[in-house]
Amino acid sequence: MTTQDARPGERDTSTVRLRSAPALTPRLLLGALRSPAKKPHPGAAVPPTRLVLPGVRADADRLAAYERVCGFPDDGRGTLPITYPHVLGFPLAMRLMGARAFPLPLLGLVHTSVTITRYAPVPAAGTYELAVRVAGLAPHRRGTEATVVTELRDGADLVWTSESSYLARHRTEPGTHEPRPAAARVPLPAVADWRLGGDLGRRYGAASGDRNPIHLHPLTARLFGFPRAIAHGMWTAARCLAEHGTPPETSVHAEFRAPVLLPGTVTYAAAEGAFELRGGKPGEERVHVTGSVAPPGG
Template identity: 35%
Template sequence: MTHNAKYHNRPPGLLAMYSKALLPKGKQKGGSTTLPDVSAQLIGVSTGGADLERYRKVCGFMRNRAVPATWPHVLAFPLHLKVLTDSRVPFPLLGLVHLRNRIVQHRPIGEGETLDLDVRLGEAKKTSKGVEFDLITEARSAGRLVWEESSTTLFRQPEASSGKTRKAPPELETFANTLDITVPESTGRKYAAASGDRNPIHLYPLTAKLFGFPRAIAHGMWSKARVLSLLEQQRDWKGGAFSIDCDFKKPLFLPGSALLNWQARTSGLDYQLLNGKGNAPHLSGRVEWLDQA
């Protein structure tokens, strides 16, 4: 049975869903990978507005006629919460770990363009660390798919035998191009104001400590957006239709510094966001051009 929530022009309110996120859920039985058919839709949402300007500013995007490729993720964020806080979804929202994110922009989306958004649960699989599952988002304009995203999230449920000796991480490859990035302490709060993502681990040292972090950490999707905003300003950037993949690695503590490290290829770009010393990655990924001959 499908459990679909549909909204017109305005998304569901975040406050009620954050309150719901604090309520306990039943235990996930035996690492089951069978997920309910839960989805949410937002019909007729505008891509413009004051939040877009705040988002551009905190992420460093230049002003132009198209919205950042990461912006539809923010527009769909209330739908993500709606799906994840549904009582039929067995995973608690707080404590989920964002592992990977893939965005495909089939064409640039104009500022003020009207989109229909659809969010649903994708596939799930059992791993040694727990259950990984996908959250799928699609954006359509006049009925045509223009943007899509797959976010892979981990519900921790480690196996009893998973405490064995960890493998050494692969040797870090570095690329020819590097930019220094300074990340102010207020970044998490400013991104939360623009995006609605008010997870307490991103806001203040005190709220982050409640969840085991010594300081607040940057949102993973802020880090990806900041990387994208800088790559767009490089001579190697082609834009148009492209995909951008990202694997989230180590947290970026606030305040902090980081290094954007990248290289150009014929079909796209390889990139990574390293710590200030350049010896460990916060995230890594690639951009692929989709409209090249």
């Protein structure tokens, strides 16, 4: 079923209402097969499709596996971890990004940032409506980024939303879109060291459904320029937020600055509403993730 659903201030969107979540593995395989033929460019047209899936419920076993691999404790309130709706919306995002009309190759896409706002507690036993769309493309110094917007509604109420940026790396003109010089960074105080196993990408992939080959095995990661498999960006964000804690109403932002190679050891550091994940020898540390937690709109 397809309807036209244009929102004020946005381009026209074509809303497609689904009866069930897309099968993830076929979508990933189809997207992979279509990837070599795609020539990414920030000026490419983005399909205006907005996918909507009603009647969404979290599977208790998969949720438990996700909480274990990400380190979320049982909060005693029976609510979803703040990052879990991203998992629920991932099959819809893959249907959009694996489609023939989507201009970026699905293979090798790198998650570069995520902003999540939770407006109210999200009970784990609740039933929700998901909506996912690609908001647009933007140039990046290393290629082209796509922004994917996911929304979770409880009835008519918007209870959770996210914006994720995904980078397709390709050749760009030298000197274009260079980042502004960063101010001197003061490292946050270390809280804990985490030893990450070589199978972390496979364990998180099994719990989340995200089986991008850059996360699964050194051999498949090398096909995309990584010396070893790398941890999922959303795992690093979820693990940090599990350690940091999030109020019922909150907005979080995480930037994935450098890949976390597996296996490896990282240091979680935090102070007040800021956190980061870094690794390497003292004096040669590399920042992998930076993030913040604040009230909505703060």
